[in-house]
Amino acid sequence: AQRVTQPEKLLSVFKGAPVELKCNYSYSGSPELFWYVQYSRQRLQLLLRHISRESIKGFTADLNKGETSFHLKKPFAQEEDSAMYYCALRAGTYKYIFGTGTRLKVLA
Amino acid sequence: DAGITQSPRHKVTETGTPVTLRCHQTENHRYMYWYRQDPGHGLRLIHYSYGVKDTDKGEVSDGYSVSRSKTEDFLLTLESATSSQTSVYFCAISESNRGGYEQYFGPGTRLTVT
Numbered sequence: 695a696q697r698v699t700q701p702e703k704l705l706s707v708f709k710g711a712p713v714e715l716k717c718n719y720s721y722s723g724s725p726e727l728f729w730y731v732q733y734s735r736q737r738l739q740l741l742l743r744h745i746s747r748e749s750i751k752g753f754t755a756d757l758n759k760g761e762t763s764f765h766l767k768k769p770f771a772q773e774e775d776s777a778m779y780y781c782a783l784r785a786g787t788y789k790y791i792f793g794t795g796t797r798l799k800v801l802a
Numbered sequence: 803d804a805g806i807t808q809s810p811r812h813k814v815t816e817t818g819t820p821v822t823l824r825c826h827q828t829e830n831h832r833y834m835y836w837y838r839q840d841p842g843h844g845l846r847l848i849h850y851s852y853g854v855k856d857t858d859k860g861e862v863s864d865g866y867s868v869s870r871s872k873t874e875d876f877l878l879t880l881e882s883a884t885s886s887q888t889s890v891y892f893c894a895i896s897e898s899n900r901g902g903y904e905q906y907f908g909p910g911t912r913l914t915v916t
Contacts, residue, residue, distance in 0.1 A: 703842075726902055738845075738892065738907040745902045780844060782905075788833060788852055788896070790905055794844035 696721050696785045700793035707771050708801050715766040715796050717755075717781030726784040727764040729755055730792075733777045741766075741779070751775070771800045805829045806908040808893050814914045821880040823911050825893030827873075833896040834876040835905070836860075836868065838889040845892065851876055883915045 697720040707713055719725055729741040742750045744757040744764060755766045764781060781793040805828035815821050825834060836848040837860075847860030849868040857868050865887060869877045880887055893908040 700844075728904070730907075737909045738894075740904055740906065743902065743904065746900060784903060787903075788850055788858075790835075790847070790896075792837075792845040794842060 696783065696789075696791055698781050698783050698791050698793040700779075700781055700796050702796045703794070704797045704799065706799045706801060709773055710770050713766075713768045713771045713775070713798065713800075715779050715781075715798065717764045717766065717793060719762050719764065719781075719783050721762075721783055721785055723785070725757070725759075725764075727755075727757055728782045728784070729753070729764075729766050730780040730782060731777050732780065732795075738780065771798075773800045773802060776800045806893060806895060806906060808891075808908040808911050810911060811909065812912045814916060815883050816916055817884060818882050821883050821913065823878045823891055823893075823913070825876040825878070825908055827876075827895055829895075829897075830873055831895035831897055832873075834870065835894040835896070836866075836876065836878045837892045837894065838862065838887075839892060839910070840889050848878065848891075880913075883913075885915050887913065888915045889913060 699718045727744045730738045731741045732738045753768045778795050780795045783791045807826045809824045835850045837845040846862045848866050851857045851870045867879045891911045894905045896903050896905045
C-alpha cells in the first residue's frame, strides 16, 4: 500500500526549542519525498524535497529508507514557523500522496 | 506561485446546485490536479490531468467531474453539490525541476454548501 503517515496532528514547542515533525511512508518503489508548509489561509508552498538535500528556513529533512521516514527538523523554532506542515510522496509520474498534516505551534 | 490562479476564491451555494471551479495557469504546464483539503484528512486527490482532454480519477472523485479543453484551464464541476463537499479546493501543477518533479499550488477556493 502507498501511504504517508504523520502521527501528530498538533505539535507545540517553545520558541528556541528544537522541532521534529515526523513523517513515515509506505512505498515499494524508489520514493521521492517532499515537505510542504501552509501558513494561515494561504496556499501550500514547497518547503523542501529529499532529492535536493537542502536547508530552507533552517529546516532539514533526511530520507531514511531503512526506517521509511522523512522527518522534518529545525534546531531552534521561531514564532513565524507556526503553520501546517504536510509530508508528501510522489508515487508515480502523476500521483502524489499527502499525509494528514501536522499543525506546528511555536509558543513565545 | 507558478502562475496559478483559481476562481472564485470563495463561494456559498445551496445543496443540489451545480458548481464549477476554475483553475488557470499561464506557464504551459502539462500536469494539473484538483485536491480537497479537510481537517483530519489532509489533501486528497479528486482528479488530475496529464494533457488536454486527458484526465483521470483520484481517490475521492465521486460527485465530481473535470474538463480540460485548453492547456491553461482545468475545470472542476460539482454536478449537484452536497454538504459533504464543503471544503477548500486546491488546484496544483506539477513540473520537472532540478532532476525531479515538484508540485505548486493555487491559492485555493473555499466552498460552502448550505
